[in-house]
Amino acid sequence: MRVLLDTTFSRRGPSGTSVYVDRLGAALEEAGVEVVRAANPRRPAPAGGGVGSAVNLLLDRLWTDVELPRRGRRVGADVIHHPLPARGRGTRCGQVVTVHDLAFVAHPELFDARFRRYAALAHRAAVRGAEAVVCVSHATASELAQHWGVGGERVVVAHHGPGQIEGRGPASRGRGADVDEPGARQGRHLLYVGDDEPRKNLGLALAAHARYREACQADGEPPLELVLAGSARRDGPGVRCEPAPAPARLAELYAGAAALVHPARHEGFGLTALEAMAAGAPVIAAQCPAVVEVCGPAARYVQADDADGLASLLRAVGRDPGLRERMSADGRRRAGVFSWARSARAHIKAYTVAGG
Template identity: 55%
Template sequence: MRVLIDTTFVRRAPYSGTAVYLNAIGAALSELGGVEVVEACNERRRSPAGGGLGSVRNVLADRHWVAAELPRLARQAGAQLIHHPLPAQARGFRGPQVLTVHDLAFERLPQHFKPGFRRYAHLAHRAASRAAAAVICVSQTTAADVIALWGVPSERIVVAPHGPGQELAQLSCPSAAAGADPGSHFLYVGDDEPRKDLPTLLSAYEAYRQAAPDPLPLVLAGSAEARGRGVRCEHHPSRERLAELYGAAVALVHASLYEGFGLTALEAMSVGTPVIAAPAPGVIETCGEAARYYAQQDPRSLALAMLELQAEPALRAELSERGRRRAAAFSWASSARAHLDAYSLALGA
């Protein structure tokens, strides 16, 4: 089968989790065989283009691209179906369409999103998901939300968890060779969306600094901006640099209030870095018993977890081993097979 995948998101947000997903699943599908992947990218689409990712200008540009250009490119490529990495509809395409739903954060935590975006996303994403021939969900958590909140029949849903990326484990090796000291910092990877709960992390870190005899720095890797004693920002590090940061961290701190899937937690576990996490359902589904959980939105609870991880080598070793075992259950190859199942479902094969 020949599948056209819209990879515009890699261009507009190259450091995002969605971009990581697109790059990894495209490569995994190509290695799997049985499917020919054709990539389509809106070359004129960059963000910000007169606004952020959710601005009116960008939303309208995306809708035009999906409605007018994508069907034409799919026909030119001889694609049997279109795969959207986010909920969308190419109404001018007569073949089946598949889409991926990562999370329903704007439904579960509406207070953290602008009203206009919430209304648009609720109507447009729900309609696209209901119309899709198959819906790929990154976790059982997301699948349950899609069924409960959007009314998508369970028989049209395929769960395809992400993988950690074998290249990450390979890239972490040069870190040790370069003299990076394992346990040299605490690490946060992501942006500063309200649902990521950076205020709790920063408050907890300040409490940790006051209590720790030899406090370690906190590295914020991604687009998050913060100032404070011991806080260091690394904006959009390369995958190579990110691997070094994972490998040299005493722990990854995953403070998010809601996630469909804990990708950064999985990446950390895959290289043996312990994970401290808020108990969001998608993160629990990813980490299982391999993370040190703390009470959500409780800086004192998080600070205590950070103190424990720094002070107790046995706990670090235990979480590291648990994490490696847990991460071994996930792979992009397995995700690609699930994607192929979704494509076959959409085509009625």
């Protein structure tokens, strides 16, 4: 089977999509699939709106609608896989599209009207035109069925595997820590990984951390700082930003964390939560279906507006090495359920449905 995989977003900087594309491509090749990679050669789109963004959207459409199908014909691909919703035209190849989430439908209040219209049009066209649809979780597949009536055999659920830290064992966690002392591998900081878009709900983490600091100081205990790893930029007492950490540095941050704070109101999967569990970091998350699907009983949950509840959990993991060790062990076991090899097998099923 020969699959043309659109790797455009692998070259646009670190993101959940780039991890997905890179790791999936490698796993497919290990499973015996011939993967032909193709990326839009233009530069990444500039931030903001205006004419520049409109031109880039047009160039994106020309790539997915015209150039990618042309390359598919040229290389004799059986299937074209679009890791983000898109639809090529004028091709006899089976087309597979990945739907990561329908947050703009489930939580329209978190997005502006123009984005909602564009996202709905793009997703509907891609799903309608594809021979098979990959959903990254059962939660996303349920949303697709609930909101748009799309389901059946052409919808295949394929969970991600861990990101860049798959397979790391306890000895690799926490450089410089005394691994013989219970809890010493963790507990140096609290960690948030991601950006500051509204659905990620960073404000909950910041509010809870402020209350946690107050409680610690009232009892004469030193509070842990909150590290924001990624593109989020916020200032405040006890808050430190680490912009775009390299994979090795991100692995260190996971390994040294008393907990990953995952306050998102909506996710399609929750890759950072899986990465954290694989690295041995406890996970405290806002309760949303996809994250519960991924983390199961290994995580601790709060409602997405419960700053007091989150602050209490931060206090618990910050002061109790035994709790951290138990959550770490539970998380590693849970993370072991997921792998890119398993994801590749599910994708191959989707390619077969599409005619590959």
